Amino acid sequence: MRTKQAVKAAKPEIPKSTDELLELEAKYCSWGDTVHYVSKPNIFKESEGSFLYDRDGVEFLDLQMWYSAVNFGYRNKRLNAALKKQIDVLPQLACQYLHEEKIRLAAKIAQRNELSFEEKGRVHFNVGGSSALEDSMKLVRNHTGRSLVFAFMGGYHGRTLAASAITSSFRYREKFGHFGDRAMFIPFPYCFRCPYEKKKDFCDFYCLKQFERLFETEYHSVVNKKNNKCEFSAFYVEALQGTGGYIIPPQEYYAGLKEVLDRYGILFVDDEIQMGFFRTGKLWAIEHFNVTPDIIVFGKALTNGLNPISGIWAKEKFISPEVFPPGSTHSTFSSNPLGTAVGLEVMKLIEESDFATMVPKKGQYFISRLKKLQKKFPQIGDVDGLGLALRMEMCEKDGYTPSKELTDKIVDLGLSGKLTAGGKKRGLVLDVGGYYKNVFTLAPSFYITEEEIDLGVDLFEEALVKALKK
Numbered sequence: 001m002r003t004k005q006a007v008k009a010a011k012p013e014i015p016k017s018t019d020e021l022l023e024l025e026a027k028y029c030s031w032g033d034t035v036h037y038v039s040k041p042n043i044f045k046e047s048e049g050s051f052l053y054d055r056d057g058v059e060f061l062d063l064q065m066w067y068s069a070v071n072f073g074y075r076n077k078r079l080n081a082a083l084k085k086q087i088d089v090l091p092q093l094a095c096q097y098l099h100e101e102k103i104r105l106a107a108k109i110a111q112r113n114e115l116s117f118e119e120k121g122r123v124h125f126n127v128g129g130s131s132a133l134e135d136s137m138k139l140v141r142n143h144t145g146r147s148l149v150f151a152f153m154g155g156y157h158g159r160t161l162a163a164s165a166i167t168s169s170f171r172y173r174e175k176f177g178h179f180g181d182r183a184m185f186i187p188f189p190y191c192f193r194c195p196y197e198k199k200k201d202f203c204d205f206y207c208l209k210q211f212e213r214l215f216e217t218e219y220h221s222v223v224n225k226k227n228n229k230c231e232f233s234a235f236y237v238e239a240l241q242g243t244g245g246y247i248i249p250p251q252e253y254y255a256g257l258k259e260v261l262d263r264y265g266i267l268f269v270d271d272e273i274q275m276g277f278f279r280t281g282k283l284w285a286i287e288h289f290n291v292t293p294d295i296i297v298f299g300k301a302l303t304n305g306l307n308p309i310s311g312i313w314a315k316e317k318f319i320s321p322e323v324f325p326p327g328s329t330h331s332t333f334s335s336n337p338l339g340t341a342v343g344l345e346v347m348k349l350i351e352e353s354d355f356a357t358m359v360p361k362k363g364q365y366f367i368s369r370l371k372k373l374q375k376k377f378p379q380i381g382d383v384d385g386l387g388l389a390l391r392m393e394m395c396e397k398d399g400y401t402p403s404k405e406l407t408d409k410i411v412d413l414g415l416s417g418k419l420t421a422g423g424k425k426r427g428l429v430l431d432v433g434g435y436y437k438n439v440f441t442l443a444p445s446f447y448i449t450e451e452e453i454d455l456g457v458d459l460f461e462e463a464l465v466k467a468l469k470k
């Protein structure tokens with residue numbers, strides 16, 4: 001062991017420049033997260049509204065808003081004030097004791113769902129989307145006594161071990177051993193790239209029929225036809241696939257799916273972690289599809305990204321104290337007062353605002369601008385959106401073959417902060433999703449203005465033109 005003096009003498013200089021900080025990062029930060037998906041990461045220092053600012057003061061228009069965690073804009077005054085106020089009143093409290101904000105937040109969500117779905121239910125909080133998702137799995141297993149689930153190809157539910165087991169990408173599981181309860185992955189109705197090569201509107205829901213066929217005979221491996229018992233307990237659904245590329249299924253799809261599931265007592269679990277809190281123009285994206293989920297999982301925008309609190313809502317029969325008694329699940333920070341205070345303020349903001357009108361209106365304007373751009377560039381294969389969850393697929397010139405290369409170039413150009421559209425040096429922050437990593441998944445702030453949308457489209461066009469010349 002070193003002496004105190006030796007430790008003091010070895011104290012490193014405080015790095016000043018961005019390059020020095022990046023050197024330090026390269027040495028001491030784990031690269032196991034997603035920072036190094038890009039060739040050269042930037043370091044951000046400030047934020048405001050729809051913008052991030054780096055250490056040199058360069059302004060970056062953010063069209064992803066922390067993967068839809070910051071729906072209400074950076075440094076939202078009202079939400080920040082709620083956090084600051086709580087810090088001075090009751091900032092910490094062990095979760096085994098009650099505080100008012102927790103009760104009121106749970107009640108607001110449950111009452112809202114009661115109105116929308118005509119179902120009584122309860123809310124349980126946790127920290128981070130994946131942990132809430134794991135809680136939902138406990139409810140499912142507890143109710144059905146079974147652990148296997150269906151999930152969608154292209155689905156993303158997080159990266160804890162249990163969430164990885166129902167997340168479609170093998171890459172996330174590859175190095176982490178055996179996943180005995182890995183989901184059975186079913187093709188998602190991704191009509192632009194139909195998994196069955198059918199044409200939208202002429203397919204007669206072939207994908208749904210294929211799913212239904214699994215239950216035709218016991219030899220399709222999911223059901224015992226003698227007693228109608230299914231080996232699978234739930235179907236995990238993202239109403240719009242998030243990481244999968246903001247894919248919007250046909251309107252009637254989920255009602256058809258739910259009908260099949262109901263026949264075999266399979267629960268419908270709706271993962272709203274990315275699409276919840278009005279990203280699509282409704283509190284929950286599933287509300288567009290005329291089905292009532294058994295369980296809803298939420299996180300991200302509940303606190304506008306100010307606190308990692310997350311949660312589940314479940315129908316009473318799955319979560320009542322009789323079936324889910326005290327101690328069934330717990331985490332130190334699960335219903336922390338800073339999180340519940342901001343969450344409550346988010347719910348109040350939602351009640352007092354008209355996001356149901358404002359979000360689709362802005363989304364339509366954004367899409368109209370992107371469609372115009374699509375006419376100029378055949379490389380933009382698909383433009384679609386629901387509310388302010390927008391997608392743009394980057395392709396080869398044929399408008400169909402996915403181009404990850406072009407996508408990556410545009411991301412790097414945006415992050416370089418050297419675009420000039422709008423008359424000054426600027427950057428553009430974009431998120432990439434999709435099965436082929438060629439989809440821009442756009443999730444702008446709900447308060448983005450038309451001028452900022454115009455600026456975003458101009459910056460994007462500039463990056464696209466430069467990327468095509470590279």
Ligand SMILES: Cc1ncc(COP(=O)(O)O)c(C=O)c1O
Pocket residue numbers: 067128129130131133156157158159238242243271272273274275299300
């Ligand atoms: C749909 C969906 N489910 C689950 C998760 C996991 O949430 P977290 O990263 O907070 O664990 C995410 C995160 O992106 C998500 O988009």
